[in-house]
Amino acid sequence: MGTNGRTWLALTLAMATLAGCADDDSSEQDSDRDGVVDAMDCAPGDGTRWRFLAGHVDADLDGVGAGPSLQSCVGQRLPAGLSPQGDDCAPADASRWRVLAGLYPDVDNDGATGEGPVSACVGDTLVGYREQPGAPDCDDNAPRFAASTQLWPDADFDGIGSGEPISHCAGRDLPRGYAAVDGDCAPDDRARSTWRDYTHRDADGDGFTVPEEGRVCSGMTLPAGYALEARGLDCDDTNAAGWQERTVYADVDGDGFGSGDPVMRCTGRTAPPGYALDSVDCAPEDATLWQWRSYAHRDSDGDGDTVPEQGVTCSGAALPPGHAQWPTGHDCDDRDATVMVTWHVYPDDDGDGFGAGTRQTFCAGRQIPMGYSAVNTDCDDAAPLRWRLLAYSHRDADGDSFTAPEEGAVCSGMALPPGHATTPRGNDCDDADPSIHTTVQAWTDADGDGVGAGDAVALCTDGTVPAPWSAQGTDCAAEDTARWRQVAYAHVDRDADGHTHPEAGTVCTGTSLPEPYFTQATGNDCDDTDAARYRWTVLYPDMDGDGVGTSPRTTPCIGAQTPLGFSLKGYDVDDSDASIQEDPEDDLMVELILD
Incomplete structure (x- = not known):
């Protein structure tokens, strides 16, 4: 500030001198x-x-x-x-100051020029212009685009246009509704654009063609019904149901099977109405019968059970009633419709439907004679509710609804008796005690804070962890009820001055972080070992103790008070004299300017 003051003083004095000189009236004076x-x-x-x-x-x-x-x-x-x-x-x-004529614009410097010659403002160089014309430039602001091409209206957006062309910069995106290819034979139909030759036709769409040459407006490929190669030789291209000459037979009863002399007809996959492809009808006037079929079993009495007998009969889709290819039962008397089954039965004393004892044989109806059963698996013929052995793989011996693995078989009825199962229900760790059934993992909780520590043990319980155990094993202070978990902190105030400094870590605690640990910062302690110091401050040495210091400045860690010998201010021009803090020339300059 002192230097600036002296400069202003010199300028002021100079102006004053000039003003004084102006008062000299000498005409020969050269001031x-x-x-x-x-x-x-x-x-x-x-x-x-x-x-x-x-x-x-x-x-x-x-x-x-x-x-x-x-x-x-x-x-x-x-x-x-x-x-x-x-x-x-x-x-x-x-870079530009002169007008030069006879130039050709080349703004994008791609060698292709715009319309010319023109006059342009240039400098030493011809930036943006050339002295000789280049190839015509369709867009002189983009070096990628120079040559022009033609586009045709593409009303159906199929990529092929027609009609009056327009000029377009090659390389640019095509404008909507225009195409780079001309010749659309169907300008309003996106599916058709190109004339294509064909040599064969399939007018009826049956997949078979006849020779025919021509041209059709199409898309990428010939449309359906047109081809460049033969597919068969259609005998009637006006009828999709017929395409090949085949031998057929008269089908009088319309059952799909013919008879008589063969004739030739134009057919498809099936014969035309009134004809059939096969000539094997064994009953030409009965639509329900058309083929000879063999049988191996007969049911003469119509009771539904057969006896072995081989022969052939005129049939339809299936053998007629009373004839069968496979046995139905085994009729023990095909002359009496009321008896047909040979029963091998066992006495059923308890009437539960399951017998036991010596087998007996009867020719009877379809029902087993009363007091007999076809099954001899009754494991207890004196108890009607138990008749079969059922396997089990799990037991609930103590009746607590939890099972333990055990395989065996028990005499039962429709279902296994209580205490037996084929699927597990839990995994009973003590099937002799109904009060416990579930194995839990537990840790010793020595301090009773609800969180255990040490090695885990397996306990057979009622499903809950009993005291003095815990279902958690993460206690970081096993003997202290006030601490049981590790909590993260990000700031520490070790000197308890109310100001923290960053430090990340974890500490074993309870519901909250203990002092001096915190998750949020309070200030930014520059010395957390000294409660009297906690902030960085810019200070200047103040040797004369007048409250204003001078360079060099320092940034020490201090507390609430500024230490002796330092000041927050740094503009003292004489730090050896407490009476001088500012440059007197600055004050003189200010006085002169004000005067």
């Missing part, structure tokens, strides 16, 4: 000693200027000005920013 008397000098107080010269403003400092001519008080030459030449065609661009 600035530039060789021109004050009366003729346009700047009598400035030895570098003494005459008026005309110049144009040269804002871009390219040596050529623009605008009206201005008279300026100068010395030997016009200063920078003024020029005797005033025809700058680009006053704000130092």
